[in-house]
Amino acid sequence: MEGKEKLSVIINQIEMLTQAEKDLIVDEVHVEDFEKGTVLISQGQKTSRCYLVLSGCIREYTNRKGEEKTTNFFTEGEGTAVYVGGGKNQVSDYTLECLEPCTLMIGSESMEDHIRKLIPRLDALIQQVSKEKLEASRAEMTRFVHSSPEERYAHLMDTKPYLFHRVPHHQIASYLGMQPQSLSRIRKRLFDQETQPPN
Amino acid sequence: MEGKEKLSVIINQIEMLTQAEKDLIVDEVHVEDFEKGTVLISQGQKTSRCYLVLSGCIREYTNRKGEEKTTNFFTEGEGTAVYVGGGKNQVSDYTLECLEPCTLMIGSESMEDHIRKLIPRLDALIQQVSKEKLEASRAEMTRFVHSSPEERYAHLMDTKPYLFHRVPHHQIASYLGMQPQSLSRIRKRLFDQETQPPN
Numbered sequence: 398m399e400g401k402e403k404l405s406v407i408i409n410q411i412e413m414l415t416q417a418e419k420d421l422i423v424d425e426v427h428v429e430d431f432e433k434g435t436v437l438i439s440q441g442q443k444t445s446r447c448y449l450v451l452s453g454c455i456r457e458y459t460n461r462k463g464e465e466k467t468t469n470f471f472t473e474g475e476g477t478a479v480y481v482g483g484g485k486n487q488v489s490d491y492t493l494e495c496l497e498p499c500t501l502m503i504g505s506e507s508m509e510d511h512i513r514k515l516i517p518r519l520d521a522l523i524q525q526v527s528k529e530k531l532e533a534s535r536a537e538m539t540r541f542v543h544s545s546p547e548e549r550y551a552h553l554m555d556t557k558p559y560l561f562h563r564v565p566h567h568q569i570a571s572y573l574g575m576q577p578q579s580l581s582r583i584r585k586r587l588f589d590q591e592t593q594p595p596n
Numbered sequence: 597m598e599g600k601e602k603l604s605v606i607i608n609q610i611e612m613l614t615q616a617e618k619d620l621i622v623d624e625v626h627v628e629d630f631e632k633g634t635v636l637i638s639q640g641q642k643t644s645r646c647y648l649v650l651s652g653c654i655r656e657y658t659n660r661k662g663e664e665k666t667t668n669f670f671t672e673g674e675g676t677a678v679y680v681g682g683g684k685n686q687v688s689d690y691t692l693e694c695l696e697p698c699t700l701m702i703g704s705e706s707m708e709d710h711i712r713k714l715i716p717r718l719d720a721l722i723q724q725v726s727k728e729k730l731e732a733s734r735a736e737m738t739r740f741v742h743s744s745p746e747e748r749y750a751h752l753m754d755t756k757p758y759l760f761h762r763v764p765h766h767q768i769a770s771y772l773g774m775q776p777q778s779l780s781r782i783r784k785r786l787f788d789q790e791t792q793p794p795n
Contacts, residue, residue, distance in 0.1 A: 574742055
């Protein structure tokens with residue numbers, strides 16, 4: 398499937414847009430393929446780009462006190478934040494790297510402004526999405542703060558089990574804020590519990 | 597100072613608005629005083645209200661598996677999320693309680709729509725604030741995941757030292773995702789380090 402076709406599949410899920418509006422967005426926006434290993438944005442770089450994953454997987458990470466910390470994974474249908482790089486000439490706190498060959502829709506503030514002008518009522522949708530993203534981010538924080546390492550692992554297995562097949566486990570451990578050995582121990586313990594014969 | 601005067605002080609800091617627009621907002625919005633201990637929103641309640649703290653302190657908490665978990669404190673100039681209760685007839689995941697006598701600006705979706713119609717260019721400001729809130733929430737998550745309990749405590753002391761004078765410490769411990777005893781231990785250890793005589 399070509400990049401624009403992949404984009405159509407995702408855009409077509411937006412119920413509030415007419416077909417003409419969907420076609421217009423697909424025509425206007427920029428879609429590009431990237432090789433595995435491509436660094437899309439580097440920490441410290443000035444940028445206001447964002448990416449919507451049409452296929453593939455992006456890892457987001459940041460360097461804290463000399464150590465690389467994985468902060469997010471983005472797969473099909475997920476978008477990196479527009480705030481990478483911020484709007485006020487800030488530099489990005491994160492590096493974005495393609496963990497797989499990726500087809501991505503590339504957004505920018507100027508493209509967003511351009512599309513908004515073409516479809517003014519898109520504003521309401523963007524605002525709704527922003528609110529939902531903020532709500533999700535807050536809920537994730539609450540859940541994380543008040544859960545054990547086991548619960549954090551179990552939650553990721555429940556919500557994004559495919560990551561364990563697509564991403565190196567030491568990066569998942571970092572994302573969960575634990576050492577790789579701790580993740581292995583937890584996985585083994587839970588696996589043993591599940592496969593234990595009934596008494 | 598009366599509630600509306602307190603509101604003026606905060607609204608006047610918004611540089612992009614004209615004086616006439618600021619006055620209009622102050623005239624239109626609803627400001628109310630609440631006694632210490634007032635529950636503004638209960639977990640499970642259907643609502644789309646939000647609050648901007650003009651004076652006082654609100655605690656946000658949630659009940660997880662029978663245990664009360666503190667998720668946020670809001671003081672002067674800080675606003676609870678509009679997403680409390682969500683837009684789609686969801687119920688609130690959080691309870692909001694006044695820890696002190698509070699003067700609050702009360703927002704609602706209908707009030708937001710009303711003000712937006714009066715000042716259409718407020719949209720841009722609201723969108724900017726939404727992006728910044730999302731960015732801040734993401735940064736907070738990254739920091740939290742990849743820091744030790746000591747670092748989490750030190751960060752709160754750096755950014756909101758006043759909370760330690762205004763809020764029961766067991767609620768701060770919960771907010772930091774630790775037991776009250778752990779918070780006491782960390783505080784004692786860091787205090788001892790600071791007050792140690794030089795060799």
